[in-house]
Structure formats: C-alpha cells, structure tokens
Amino acid sequence: MTNNKARLILKDGTIFAGLAAGSQTSVAGEVVFTTGMVGYDQSLTDPSYSGQILVFTYPLIGNWGVPPQEFWESEKIHVSGVVISDLTTNPSHWQSQKSLNQWLQEENIPAIVGIDTRKLTQKLREKGVMLGKIVVGDQDVKLYDPNAENLVERVSPKEVVIHRPKLEVGSEKNLTSHLKNPASHLSHRTSPKVGLLNCGAKRNILRNLRARGATVYELPWNFDPFPESNTPGVGSDPLGVSRKIKIDGLMISNGPGDPKMAKESIAIIKKALKAKIPTFGICLGNQLLALAAGGDTYKLKFGHRAQNQPTIEVGKERCYITTQNHGFAVDEKRMPDGFRRWFTNANDNTNEGIIHQKLPFFSVQFHPEASPGPTDTEFLFDYFLNKVKKRAA
C-alpha cells in the first residue's frame, strides 16, 4: 500500500477520501456492493463484475491472500476497481501466493482503501447503483456506463474449448485442450455433452458439470452449436466446428451487464428451445432464457450482491440460502408462455428462476455453483444433468 491519496467520486457528487492501493491508476465504472464475508478472490475474478467498481461491505479484505489461478473463477480479475475498508497486507493461508495488493498491482486494477464502506453502501442502497470513479491523485477520468456496452462480448471466450469429465479432483490443466484436434475427445461416447454458452461464466459452473461426468463444450457467447439451422449472421464459426458438435444440453452461464445487449446469445437459445434440448440458465442465463422465450427483463434499483439471499422454491416449504450477483431481473409480469416462476426471493419477492411447465427448460437467478457462497442449491446441476442424460441416452 502506498500513501497516495485517492478519492471515490460518485455521479451525484459524493466524495469519499482514502488511500490508493493496487494499481496507481484512475478508473471509472458502475459502483456496486457485495455483502459476502468470504470469497473476495472468487468475486474479483467473476466476469459478471466486468465494468464495475466493487465495494466489499465486510471491512477486512485480503486475509487469505491470493490462491493459485486454479481456484479463481476466471483467468483474471474482472472488476474495474475495488473499494475496501481495511486491506490486509500480511495475509496468511497455506494456499496464498501473494497479497491482494500485489495481485491488484499485477493485474493493473486500482483500489481505494480506508473509507467507510458502510456509509457508501447506505448511499448506494438509497440512491441505487451509481456510476462512479476511483481517482488516484489528480489523474481524473470520465464517468463510464458499462451497461451501454455489450459486456458479454468483452468477457466471453473467442473460441470453443472442450473439457472432458473430471470425476476426481486433480489438476485440470492437462484435461483441457483446444478444439483444433477434437478427435481424441469425441471418443467419450458415454459422457453426456453439454454446451456451455459462456457469456462470462464462472469456472465453477464448468467444474460442477465436469464433476458430474459431462463433457463440456465451452462456447463463445455467439457461437451457434446448431448447424442444421444455419441462419446467416448468427454465430462465428470460422472452422466450421459446429458441425462436429452435437450437444445433449445447453447451459447458459452468468455474465455481466444488460441481457438485452446479448442478442446473438438470445437467438442461439431460441434455437435450443425449438430443438427442445434441456436448457439451464444461471443468473444472466436466467434473463437470457426469459428473453429467448418471449419474456422481459428490467434493471433493479441496487441489485442483489450477497451470499445470504433466502430463496424459496415456489409451492414448497423449502428455502435455500443462495449467492447472488445481479443488477437485472426477469419481469414476472411478462412471464414467457408455458413458463412459471420457479424460485422467488423471500425478502423482496423478485424473480429467482423460471421453469417450463412441460419441457426441460429452466433457469435460476442465483448461483447454484456458489463460489463464493453457500452450496445449498448445487443439486440443480444434478437435476439438469439427469435431463441431459435422458436425452443423451
């Protein structure tokens, strides 16, 4: 940490003065908060936070340092900036390879520390999420609205990757390989094949699918895996690999920004629905599924970003504690045809998931893959894979 002064300036003019940490550069974005007490390493690498300045409401951040990349939720830090009350400079954990401050420096991400994050959170709660910027010293930057951009495109991979099932724990590096030499993987005939439409997927979705025996085709947000319907203009498939892929189920990942920006993803999902293949959406995937099925979405005042959200399964006595990270929601007033609400937020009654009454289409607004957060709803992956296996068989 340096003694450089930094300021967090919100769109409404509010200024919080603190010290600069991480990269000594100014940055602008949408200021959001998360109330999770653990998992800053997972949150920072969650692509859904792309374009956002993340405020941690828990004051002590950085306690267990930074684990090896295998434990991140993507290959890099995705938030634009970080706001911390008390940054831990001497972390302690057997997996720690560096301090959070070092990591932020390496990844060129600025942070502001030593400010009253509770007061800031109250502000964001009252006024809704706001644009803002971290200004280090005098190097001012313009405000920037990430939601005006197609963030999904920014964080989605550029090419297809195949992941073989990984039923046992072990290093995953040698199990992934690029599609340029796909033959070796297609021998997994017994393994159900899931297409993971990666709109900014957290890696734990992949881990969950593979741990359940799925072969996962990780697809770019605009990659069309349904070659029989070769609509021009949708998908990017220079190698024509889509013809070699036959998926038994489609997983729509989480991701950043306004779902309506990801038009090509929506078109691909429409095809999946038409083909009646089992489709499971998470977070952004919930919104995309709703849009593809004819529903609508809207922006919440300040979203849900926490690990303690009570989520009720509609029609049952059961309540799960879930991780959430979303600023948009499915509009229940315009429920797509054939769908019903599946889960609902017990606190504010917003939509937490939709399910088709007959067909295997369903999605949730929360994160069954957790990481960070409680693992209560991990069983949804089983639910999905059972449907996929049925189709595969």
Place this chain on the structure above:
Amino acid sequence: MTNLKIKKVLLLGSGALKIGQAGEFDYSGSQAIKALKEESIEVILINPNIATIQTSEGFATRVYFLPLEPYFVEEVIRKEKPNGILLSFGGQTALNCGLALAKNGTLAKYQVRVLGTPIPAIEKTEDRQLFADSLIRIGLLVPTSKAVRNLAGARKVAQSIGYPLMVRSGFSLGGQDSGVARGWQELSEIAKKALAKSPQILIEKYLGGWKEVEYEVVRDSFDNCIAVCNMENIDPMGIHTGESIVVAPSQTLNNFEYHSLREVAIKVIRHLGIVGECNIQFALNPRPLAAESANNSPINQLDYRIIEVNARLSRSSALASKATGYPLAYVAAKLALGYSLTELKNAVTQKTIACFEPALDYLALKIPRWDLGKFIKSENQIGSSMQSVGEVMALGRKFEEALQKAVRMLDIGFEGILDEKAPGLVYSKPTPWRLFAIAKSVKGGTSVAKIHKQTGIDPFFIEKIKNLVQMEEKIKKTGQNLTTELLRGAKEYGFSDARIAKLIKSKEETVTKKREAWGIVPSVKQIDTLAAEYPAETNYLYLTYNGEGDDIDNRKSKVKVESQSQIKNQKDFSLHTLTPHSNDRKVIVLGSGPYRIGSSVEFDWCCVTCAQTISQNGFASIIINCNPETVSTDYDMAQKLYFEELTAETVMEIYKKERASCVIISMGGQTPNNLATKLEAAGAKILGTSTKSIDTAEDRSKFSRLCDELKIAQPIWAKFENIDEAVGFAEKIKYPVLIRPSYVLSGTAMNVAFTSKDLREYLELASKVSREYPVVISKFHQDAKELEIDAVAERGNIICSTITEHVENAGVHSGDSTVLLPPQKLYLATVKQAETIAQKIAKTLQISGPFNIQFLATDNNILVIECNLRASRSFPFVSKVTGVNFAKIATEAILGKKIKPVAANNISYVGVKSPQFSFSRIKGADPILRVEMASTGEVACFGHDVYEAFLKSLIASGVSLPQKSVFVSLAGEENKVKFLEAARTLSNIGLKIYATEGTSKFLRGHLIEANKLHKIHENKKPNILSYLNDKKIDLVINIFDPYFKKEFDDDYLIRRATIDFGIPLLTNLQTAELFVKALAKKQLADLKTLPWDAYVTPQN
C-alpha cells in the same frame, strides 16, 4: 404455521451460575419466554436462580424457585400438567434433567411433549461413541481413536490413523504419561512407558495446532437449515473454546473452507434431526497439504474433524446472537412450536425474513475473563477444560480496534494489549495472560513466525498485534508533536485517550480535548444483520473510529417512548430537571461488564429492571454494556443498546452523541460505580446520590471518619501509612486484623492477618491491586454474626429496606454466605439499631437511590463494616422474597419521583439464598470460604420455615441429601466441641459416620459411633480417598479454621479429593450445624413444591 396445540409449556432454567454455565442461559430462557408468550402460551418456569431476569415479575406465567432435579420437576409437572416441555434453553443442567425425566418415563406418564429437538437426537449428541459412529456412517470425519494393549497394537493403530498421534494412558488422572508422537520412535517410547503402568493406552489423532471453528446452525421441522454465524478461535485446538479468544466471523478461512464446513454442519444438523439450534465445533487442518505430502497438486482439500455438537442453546450461541444481532434463542423457541423459518421475520430489519444468514460489516471479538487469582492454590494455566468466569465482546471495523476495546472491557485495569501492568509470563504456555505475553514478545522483537510456531496461533492475528506494537512506537516517538493523522490512526486501532496520553507523556484530558478539536470522534453504527443491504430500524449500536458518519441522527430521530400513559402527573418528578413526555429525555444506564466473581447476573437484573422502569416512567432508556452473556444486551430491553466499553471515555462519547440528559451508575455494581467521579468531571450529569457521597462511602478512610462523626460503632480501624506503622497498629489492637483496599469488589486482596508476617505479605499484595487508593486495617471479629440491610432512599429518607442474616459468622465473604430472610436469630434490638444507623447514613449522605450496609453483631453490639451507595448483590433476592421490587423503587428514586415508603419486612415464610461454588473446575483450588469471595453464583428457595427453605436451596446448589454416610473431619479442639451435638444428631438419624483418627477418637469418647479412616498421606487402607472413590461417602464435613495453617495440607487433600469426586462438601461450622438440624427435621417429601406466587404477592 404451527399446528401444535400447545397451551402450557414447562421451561427448565439452568440454576445457579457456575463456570461453564453462566448468564447466557438467562438470556436464552428469557427469549424463549418472550417467543412463547407471543403465542399466548402459558410458561411455567423452574429455576432456583433468583438473580435472573427470567424469574422476574412479568416474564414467565408462573415461576418455581426449586432445584432442577427430576424429583422436584416431576412434582411440578404433576401439579401444572403442561403439555409441552423445553429442554434446550437451560444449558446442560436442563438437558440432563430432561433426559432423566424422559428415561424414567415421567414425560410419557404425564403426556408432556418434548418441543424442539427430540430426545433421541439429544442422546446421540451426548454419547461420544453413538455420536462418532453415527457421523462416520454418513461419511463425515470425527477424530479417530483406538485403545491398544501392547506395542504391536500401537504400531498397527498408528499406521491406520497416521501421525502425529496423541497417546493417553488408560487409567491415569490429570494427563500423566500422555504425550505427542510424531513418528514410530516417539510413539514406541511413550507407549512403553505408559504400558508399564497401565494395561491399556489410547491412541488418537493429534489435532494440536489445528484451527478451531464453530458454526451456529438452525433447522426447522421442514428441514430448512441456515448457518447463522461462524466463529474462529484464535487459540487453536487444545484450548477449550470457552477459554479461547474468539472472533466472528472467521478471519482466516477462505470461501472453500468456510462454505465446505458450513455444508458439513448442515449435513450434521439434518442427520441428527435437530429442530431449533445447535452448535457444531470443528477442528480444521491449517496445512492440509502437509498431511498429504506425496501429492502436491494444488487442489482444494478440506481436512477437518467434527469435535462436538451441542444440541441446545449454548454460550457460543449467545455470543453468536450478540455478534450478529440474530435472536437465536427466540427463533429456536418458535421453531420448537412448529414454525417454519420462512414464516418468521428478521426481528432487526422487520422487512426481511428470519431464514437467512447474517452478513456482518464489522467483526466481533470475545475475550474470556478469568479470576484464577481468587482461588487459593489454583494453577495459573488454561487448557482443555473451562475455568473462565465470564467474557466480553467488542465490536469494531478493524481487528486491532476490536482487540483493544475488548482488553479494556475486561475491566482488569489495562488500557490496551501493551499495558505495562500485564504480567510478563511466557507466551508459549497458555495462561490467562498469553495475549499480553505475545504482545510483549512482539515488542521485544520476537518474530511472528516463531510465535506462530510455539502457539499455533495463525500469523494473521499475530501480525495484527504487531501492527499495534508498531503504532505504539510511532506514537511514543512523536511525543507531544502528535499529528492529526497519527492520532486518527491510533484511534482507528482502538487506542484509548488515556493510553495515548501515557505514550506521549501527557494527560488524558489534554488528548481528549485535542482529539475533539481535530474532529476525531467515533461513528455510531448499527448491528443490522444485513450489512446495510436493507434499511433497518435497529437500536442495537456500537461505536467505531473506522467510520465517517453515524447511522442514526440523534438530532432528528426521536426515541420511541413506550408507555407515556403511565405518567399521570409531571409533578411526580420534582427533584430533577427531568421531564417525562419529552422525547429527548434520555437516561443512560451503565451495565455491569463481564461476569466475574462478585459481579454477575444479579447486577444485570438490576440494570434491566432499571431500564424497564425508566421506560415505564416515560423516559427513554439507553443501556451500555459489553457482556454477551446478559439479558441487558438484548436489544429490546431498552430503547437503545450500545454494545460498548464501560470506560469514562466511551460513556462520554455516547453521552454526547445521544445528547443524553443523565447517567445512572448505581445499578450495575462496582464497575459503573467506579466511573462516577470521572464522568461527572467530564461533564455528565450523574443521577441519584451525589458522587461526593459515593466517594465518602467508597473511601474506607472517609467513611470511617463519617461513622465516628455520626457516633456509629465500627471495628477499630486505621488508614495504612507504611508497613511498619501498620504492624505497630495491628499489635496494638491485637491480631487478627482485616486488610481492605478501597474501591474493590468481592474482597479483592482482602485478607485476615494473624501474625505480623501475614500482615506484611498481604499489605504488599493490596498495594499491587490498587495503588491509587488507601488501604485500611481494622480489627477482625471472629465470632460475630453478620447482617445486611438493603434499602432505597429518596433525598435521604428511606423508602424501603430489609434486613438479612448470614448463617456463617464473620470471616466468610457476604457473597459466599448463606443468607436468610427474614432474619432468624437476631434480637429485635439489633434490627432496630441497624435500621437507625441506615437512616442516619441515608440522611447524612442524602442518598437518592439504592444502598447496602453490612454489619457485625456481637451480643448486643452492632458495628458497621461496609456501606455501598449502589444496588447490591442481594437486591434481586430481597426483592423477590419480599415482593417489593427494590431495583424499580431505586430507579424511581433516582429519577426523582415522589414515592411513598413501602414496608418490605412483613413476611410469614422464609427465603434462603445459598452460594454456588465452581471449585471442581479450578484445578487444584482449595475449596474453602474466606473474606475474599469464591462463589460463582447463587440460588434461593422458599419454605415455610428456615429448614425447608435451606434444604431446598442447598439441594439447588448441588448438595444432595446424604442417604447413608457422612465423613467428618474436625480440626482443633474447639471445632470438635462445637460440632459435637450436630454429630450426635447425624448418628441419631441413622447416618454412618466416618472420621479421621483424631475426630473419630473424640466422637467415640463422647459415645458417638464413628469409623476411622486413614488420612491420604498415610498410604494405608481403608483411607478416605478410596472411600470417596468408591462412593461410600455421601457428604464430607470438614470443619477447620482457614486462618490456622497447621494440618493444612492433609485437610486440603481431603477437600480437594471430595470436590474432584463430585461429593458435597461443607467446610463452615454454622452451615454444617444448620444442615444437620434441617436433616433431622425434614425429609425430601416435606419440601413443598410451591410456586413463587404461593408465597409472595408483588407489592408494586
């Protein structure tokens, strides 16, 4: 919705406070009562702990002050016919009692349904083997252990369990011949040695140095589960969690560890089928890779063991409730009635539901409070069994801040963790002072790595201590040139103004002024359970210097005043400028701080009653306290709760933030009382008796002078000038003499000296305890009776008063005495004299509020020995026995309300209060009664005569009535003669008497049959030890003179063995005599099971 048709519920309390089971159960029981009464369910409460809030008027529907023994509980069930019973709100006492009632068929017989966690689930958690087997079956990890009989067996077991291993000898006490083996070499050496003495050894996985983590988990009958809180013990495995410094939430567990353990915890609660709350303790391997060195692939591994599950509310759950704001006990009670978690509201936000897991935006730190110094011969070491008597919890937004706050909250005179007064013990051994020893070593240059290696404490925490060391050095270096930045930094790290002043060689007031001038003031933050995600109306608050603004605006917000209708006339309040009806009239009540010997739940009762009375009279009450085991720190007891330090600096900050009108310091015992002068000097208005009068009463020397002026007799006294003069004085008035420092509670450093050598020794000790105040030496009267007056005065006129009599003669601290109300053996003249004296003192000191005076009575002479102008330990006892609420009247007197005098001495039954000791918990402590207090709690029962009430209360304190035999050891000729009649009675009622050589000879000489047993050191059979071990003795009566040191050692061994074998022990002649008399007059069936209201009609 609940579908149970429950109309009447029996709630079992936890009885007296003792080590390991303290005030937290008053809190959980009170919450359960609230939860049930909201459902219009009648609540029948059995709890002999008369000092609790749950046994007060307005809580349970009916209260029985009876022992928590199956016999009495069955009697109550027979009478009350409840259709449900709650077992999990009264600690282990209630749980054990409930299990016994289930086992002997009582619950089935009377069709009493166990609400909440079913009996088989409880049984599974109580039986180690059942518990382990059951969890292993579902694939969870518990510590593995196996017994072996030879070396080959040891090798085999070692291979299957894996090193390091803990080797324990099968049949030895106190951990003899046990040790840690890290390889076969070590194992074979230890095993050989142990097997030479013992036929079998126990080999188990050694978890020393593993992290210890706890989860508080809740489950409803629909199988919804939540983990409300996790907590990390800073002291690793090996130190009992009650002895550990604990932080919530965990600080060094990453997401994978936190949530994997949470997942296991939920599996456990589901598997066991708990309905309500349980506490799960884990050991977590901090370096799981080291255990699997062969495979270094960086994968997530969770190496944990489930250590224990408590299927009931616990000390940890009370801590978790206070740390998070989540009312665990209240919710558990609702779930026991069949509610679902989703049907219950989050009581803090009122907007969200109870089925969630609190998100904290602060941390909570608990430090235990020990009083090992109060026990003769106790070892100054902590370990795997609990010895602490209380705890504090500090809230902060930096670890450093919370840590330093907690240290000051302990009320042991330290300003922070680097306070020079902390004893400089080695840190490698766990002692109550280890935290301070670590800080000292860090300051001395010892590396974090080395301390971590020797203590197992995670470097994260030691680094935080290092931050504090560095900050101190910075401040010291800056000296008088303190900058705004540095001062702010110091305050963010929790340094007090006093500590900063000391470091820069300045005065506290100077630092405070500078700080205020620079605008460095704390922020008021709410405990809102959701980290500000949703707006919350909560009044549960704390202060932090790591904030930039208050959550509540005191200029705008108006405090809700509960019952304005009760105020009939403003003219009721004449004395002070306080006016009810105006919303900004806020009265701060200071709590009692951590429980300790001499100050516990009785003062919490006083504070809660005070706060309630304030509200009832139309004012707004604000409680400040820092003890998570209390009811006063429940946020619905007052209009506002500050979970904060009881130091002048903090109280003043709150006073100013709140723009409070005044502070009440006389209801929380000695801790707030000691703040009176300082608060007043800082500008606070102290309500009630003036601080000048308080000082006159507290300063022994000033008080004695006052007595002389008023011609009130007192033991001859003199103020200590120097040791030689003191010795000269003692020789003049003749030994024994009593040494008392001023401003102390429960007789700290009070001693009786019989020789000049004793006197010199004790004076040195007294000067160590309290340097600032004088020490007084007075004549010690050995055969005098003790009595007390508890009273309330208003502007010098007594409004109510009552006199109690001690069973034990002078020399036993009043807190350790058996107290009788009304007095049984006092002359009317004596009572009249005491009342006259009390009236004189009240008038002279213009007392407005509570006070207590202790007297000695010899023949017809009455001497004053002590006067406290505050609520006393016996306030709840006298209030509940007489039906006159002294704390309520005292509060009204303090508020300046005009009150008519109330008669509080016209009762036709007897209340007896007995002390509860926890000697069994304090390793090696000599279980004797002295002028320094040793009891940890108390019980009180009612009866139609003193014998009935006394027997009940003695049973309630754990003394079971002897069925067959009594061991008697009477030291000295005088004690033998005095006890002779009682011994004859014992023999006459058919009890077999065993005795030591001298005593048995004496008894036989007086034609009382007595069987001789050899002393322990004689190494001959039959000896007392083997008889105790074989449970051939039901009761030990060992009368001796604590101040004569001969024969001490053998008597000590007998007493200690008695305690260690869990056999009742009486060491005081008067108590033993009364007990024998009562035994002769009453049998169990004569002890009536009547409710409180059968004896007492509340008068206000």
